Amino acid sequence: MRLSRYFLPVLKEDPKEAQIVSHRLMLRAGMVKQQAAGIYSWLPLGFKVLKRIEDIVHQEQQRAGHIPLLMPTLQSADLWRESGRYEAYGEEMLRITDRHKRDLLYGPTNEEMITDIFRSGVTSYRDLPMTLYHIQWKFRDEVRPRFGVMRGREFLMKDGYNFDLTREDALHAYNRHLVSYLRTYERMGLQAIPMRADSGPIGGEDTHEFLVLAETGESEVFYDSAITDLTFGDREIDYDDVEQCQAVMNEFTSRYARTDETHDEAVFAEIPEDRRRSARGIEVGQIFYFGTKYSEPMGATVVGPDGKKVPVHMGSHGIGVSRLVGAIIEASHDDKGIIWPEGVTPFHVGIVNLKQGDGSTDSSCEAIYAELKARGMDPLYDDRDERAGAKFATMDLIGLPWRITVGPRGLANNKVELTSRRTGESEEMSPKEAIARLEKIYRPVRDAGLDTGAGVAR
Amino acid sequence: MRLSRYFLPVLKEDPKEAQIVSHRLMLRAGMVKQQAAGIYSWLPLGFKVLKRIEDIVHQEQQRAGHIPLLMPTLQSADLWRESGRYEAYGEEMLRITDRHKRDLLYGPTNEEMITDIFRSGVTSYRDLPMTLYHIQWKFRDEVRPRFGVMRGREFLMKDGYNFDLTREDALHAYNRHLVSYLRTYERMGLQAIPMRADSGPIGGEDTHEFLVLAETGESEVFYDSAITDLTFGDREIDYDDVEQCQAVMNEFTSRYARTDETHDEAVFAEIPEDRRRSARGIEVGQIFYFGTKYSEPMGATVVGPDGKKVPVHMGSHGIGVSRLVGAIIEASHDDKGIIWPEGVTPFHVGIVNLKQGDGSTDSSCEAIYAELKARGMDPLYDDRDERAGAKFATMDLIGLPWRITVGPRGLANNKVELTSRRTGESEEMSPKEAIARLEKIYRPVRDAGLDTGAGVAR
Numbered sequence: 010m011r012l013s014r015y016f017l018p019v020l021k022e023d024p025k026e027a028q029i030v031s032h033r034l035m036l037r038a039g040m041v042k043q044q045a046a047g048i049y050s051w052l053p054l055g056f057k058v059l060k061r062i063e064d065i066v067h068q069e070q071q072r073a074g075h076i077p078l079l080m081p082t083l084q085s086a087d088l089w090r091e092s093g094r095y096e097a098y099g100e101e102m103l104r105i106t107d108r109h110k111r112d113l114l115y116g117p118t119n120e121e122m123i124t125d126i127f128r129s130g131v132t133s134y135r136d137l138p139m140t141l142y143h144i145q146w147k148f149r150d151e152v153r154p155r156f157g158v159m160r161g162r163e164f165l166m167k168d169g170y171n172f173d174l175t176r177e178d179a180l181h182a183y184n185r186h187l188v189s190y191l192r193t194y195e196r197m198g199l200q201a202i203p204m205r206a207d208s209g210p211i212g213g214e215d216t217h218e219f220l221v222l223a224e225t226g227e228s229e230v231f232y233d234s235a236i237t238d239l240t241f242g243d244r245e246i247d248y249d250d251v252e253q254c255q256a257v258m259n260e261f262t263s264r265y266a267r268t269d270e271t272h273d274e275a276v277f278a279e280i281p282e283d284r285r286r287s288a289r290g291i292e293v294g295q296i297f298y299f300g301t302k303y304s305e306p307m308g309a310t311v312v313g314p315d316g317k318k319v320p321v322h323m324g325s326h327g328i329g330v331s332r333l334v335g336a337i338i339e340a341s342h343d344d345k346g347i348i349w350p351e352g353v354t355p356f357h358v359g360i361v362n363l364k365q366g367d368g369s370t371d372s373s374c375e376a377i378y379a380e381l382k383a384r385g386m387d388p389l390y391d392d393r394d395e396r397a398g399a400k401f402a403t404m405d406l407i408g409l410p411w412r413i414t415v416g417p418r419g420l421a422n423n424k425v426e427l428t429s430r431r432t433g434e435s436e437e438m439s440p441k442e443a444i445a446r447l448e449k450i451y452r453p454v455r456d457a458g459l460d461t462g463a464g465v466a467r
Numbered sequence: 468m469r470l471s472r473y474f475l476p477v478l479k480e481d482p483k484e485a486q487i488v489s490h491r492l493m494l495r496a497g498m499v500k501q502q503a504a505g506i507y508s509w510l511p512l513g514f515k516v517l518k519r520i521e522d523i524v525h526q527e528q529q530r531a532g533h534i535p536l537l538m539p540t541l542q543s544a545d546l547w548r549e550s551g552r553y554e555a556y557g558e559e560m561l562r563i564t565d566r567h568k569r570d571l572l573y574g575p576t577n578e579e580m581i582t583d584i585f586r587s588g589v590t591s592y593r594d595l596p597m598t599l600y601h602i603q604w605k606f607r608d609e610v611r612p613r614f615g616v617m618r619g620r621e622f623l624m625k626d627g628y629n630f631d632l633t634r635e636d637a638l639h640a641y642n643r644h645l646v647s648y649l650r651t652y653e654r655m656g657l658q659a660i661p662m663r664a665d666s667g668p669i670g671g672e673d674t675h676e677f678l679v680l681a682e683t684g685e686s687e688v689f690y691d692s693a694i695t696d697l698t699f700g701d702r703e704i705d706y707d708d709v710e711q712c713q714a715v716m717n718e719f720t721s722r723y724a725r726t727d728e729t730h731d732e733a734v735f736a737e738i739p740e741d742r743r744r745s746a747r748g749i750e751v752g753q754i755f756y757f758g759t760k761y762s763e764p765m766g767a768t769v770v771g772p773d774g775k776k777v778p779v780h781m782g783s784h785g786i787g788v789s790r791l792v793g794a795i796i797e798a799s800h801d802d803k804g805i806i807w808p809e810g811v812t813p814f815h816v817g818i819v820n821l822k823q824g825d826g827s828t829d830s831s832c833e834a835i836y837a838e839l840k841a842r843g844m845d846p847l848y849d850d851r852d853e854r855a856g857a858k859f860a861t862m863d864l865i866g867l868p869w870r871i872t873v874g875p876r877g878l879a880n881n882k883v884e885l886t887s888r889r890t891g892e893s894e895e896m897s898p899k900e901a902i903a904r905l906e907k908i909y910r911p912v913r914d915a916g917l918d919t920g921a922g923v924a925r
Binding site for chain 1: 506535540563571573584610621
C-alpha cells in the first residue's frame, strides 16, 4: 500500500478521552474511531490487525479440528426463555423489539443458539465428538464502556462449543481448547497465562481464564513466577491424542495462577516467597466445561451406544478477538507508539523514502516495494512529500516492526537501512539483502498458517 | 475435510416453508438454519460459500484500489438526524434503545457513518480520490421476510463509498465500480447485467443495478438480448485509467437493459423485435452517484486547489454478499441439487469411497485426499459407512463441481472416476491423472485472487 493513497488519519495530540495507553495509541494511530459509547469503527489500519488476529484464530481452531459456522448477531428471545437466561441476564443484554412487536436481542453469547443448532442436526453419538465455533460481533450493554476496544459494547469474539457423549470426552475437548489457545496467543506474540477462574453467568464447574500480564489489566492475579518460563513453542500436537493434550494441560496449570475470584492465600503461601507474584492481567480468553447445563433443559440429546437418549456434555470457549488488539498494544509499545509483533502487524515493513521526487530514491523505493509484494509480503510505502522526521514519527507510532529507509547518500553505495522498531537498531545493507532478511524474518509467520486447512485457496 | 467429522445436516424431505429453489436447496443441503423470521445461522457448508464470496469481493475491491475498513452494526441515531434520514427511513429501520435510553439503530446502510469518518479524517483535496468500503452485517426490518437469504432481515453486504473533488472524478469512481463489479460477478460464475434503475431512498441522479436473470427474480427487467453476449473475461484493467473504465461502461451499458422502474416502452420498441426480451432478475448489486447529498448537510468538505472549502462528491456501491449465495443457486442447479461454479464452491472436489473399510479403497482415498490438500485444494472426503447411492445423492445435493469415485474394481486397474457435476459425465483415469486434472481446473480460480494485494500472507 502507498501511504499517499491510504486512509491513515493519525492524530498529533493525545486524545483526552483515552485513559489507557492502548486506547490512546489506537486513536492516535488512526486505527479506530468511536461512533457511540463503546461502539467503534475499525479504520483501515485497525481493520487489518483485526483481520490478522481473526485469521490466526480461524487457523488454530481448524487445526484443532473445530468446525466454523456463523450465527447471526440478533437472536430470538424465545430461545433464551428456554434456558431460563432471558430474565436472568440483566441489563447487559440489549433487548430489541421489531416492527411486529417480537422480542429479539443482540447476542451477548451463543450457548442457546448453538444448542438449538445441534439438537436439530445431530441425533447419534456416532457424530460426536463435535466442536462448532464462530467469530461474530457480540453486544453487551456495559454501564460504563471504557478503555476503547478493551471494554467496548459491540465487540468481536470467537466462541466455540463442544458436544461430547461423556464428561470424560468433554474434558478432553476442554484440554484441546487450552492447547490450541496457547498456540493461538503465542502466534500473536503474546504470553497469555491460563488461570483458574470463576464461571460467572455461563455456569459450570471448570473454567480457566487466559490473562496477559499488563499494568492496566482489569483483574488482579496471583501466580508462581515459574509459570512465565513456560512456552508452547513449535511442538507438534495431535489434537485427538487425549494424553498429549492432558500433558500440556498439566504442564501449564501445575503452577499456581489464579484470578482474585479464586485466589487462595493459604495455597499461595506455600510457593517459595521469591516466586510469589501479584500483578494485573487482561483477560483475552476463557474456557468452560459446564456439562449438561444447557443440553438438559433444551433437549440436546443423542442416542448412545446402548440405544438410550442422553443429554450431551458441553463446554464453551471464547477468545476476545477485538479486545486482543488492545491487549497486544498494552503488552507491546513504548513512548513513541505501538510495537507490533510480526504475527499480527498490519503491514510487514514500512518503506521510508527520504527524498520523495528524487529519481533515484523514487525508483529504488518502487523496486523494493514491488519485490516485497512479489514475495508475498505486505509493505507500506511512505511516498508522501514530507520531512524525514515526520515519516519516522508516523512509522514509529503505527508500530511496523521493520522499516527500510532509502536515501540518496546510502543509495550511492547501493545501501539502504533496515531498522528494528523493537530495538531501534539499524543496519546498512543492499536493497537485495534487506528484502532477503525480511523474507527470512516473516517465513515462520507465513509457515505457521500454511498447514491448517483454513483459508486454503482463498 | 472428512465428512464423518463434519457437520452437514442434510434433509431428506423438501422443507415446507421454502417457496423458491435456492431456499429449498440451502435448507436441504444443510447450509443455513432459520433462527427467527429472516434471520439465519450459516451452517458450516453455507459459511464456507459465504466466505469464498466475501474473499472474492475483498480481492476485487482492493484490486480497484478501494480501502477496506469495518464499521459497527449499531449506529447512533444522532448521525441519522444530521442527514434527515432518521425520521424518513420508516419501519424498515430497526430502532433500539440502550440501558441509558439512548437511541441506536441497526445500520441498514452506512452513508452517514462513512461521511462522518471522512469528515473527521480528511481535509485536503490532495487526499482524494478515496474509496472506503466494508463488508458488514446489516438489518432491514422487512414486513414479510421470505425466500431464505434472498430477502432476509439480517444480511451481509459490501458497501463502498467514493469521495471525490469533482463530479467528473466521482463519475470515474462510478465507472470503476461498474468495471470491478463485472469482474467480481464473473469470478463467481454469474452473469450480472448492469441495468438503469431508480435510486430509491439512497437518492442521487445516476444508478445501475446488477441483475442475474432467473425465473424467481423479484424484478421485472427488459433488455436487448445482445447484452447477454458480453463477457468481461480476463482483460487487464488499469483502474486509474479514466478512458479505459469509461470504455467498459459504454460497452456494457450501450444496449437497452432496464428494470421496470425505468423501463421506457418507446425506446424498447426501437430494438429489433427478435432481440427484445422481458424476463425476471435478481438484484445482486447497485451503484449510485449522488454528488453532495450527504457531504453538504453533514459538512464533509475538503480544501480545494484554490484554497476554498468544497463539499465532496460521493457515491455508494453495494454488493449483496449473503444474497449472492441464493442468487448463484437460483442460476445454477438441477433437480438433484446445487451446481456450484468452481469460483465459489465450498469444497473443490468430493471423494466418494465406494467400499469404506476396504483396505485398498481406504488407503487410496486417503492418499488422494492428502495429495489434493498438499496441492492447496480443499476436498471433502465422504468416509462414512454408507451405500454408494446415498453418498452420490449427498454429493449431488451439495453441488461440488467435481467428484472422484474410488472403488475396488477400478482400483484393480489403478483407475478412479472423475465426474463433472454439471454435465454428469464421468471419465476413468489414474488417481494421479485425476489430481492433475483438478489442479488444472482450479488453477485459474487460484490465480484470480493472487495478485490483488488482499489476503497477502494471511
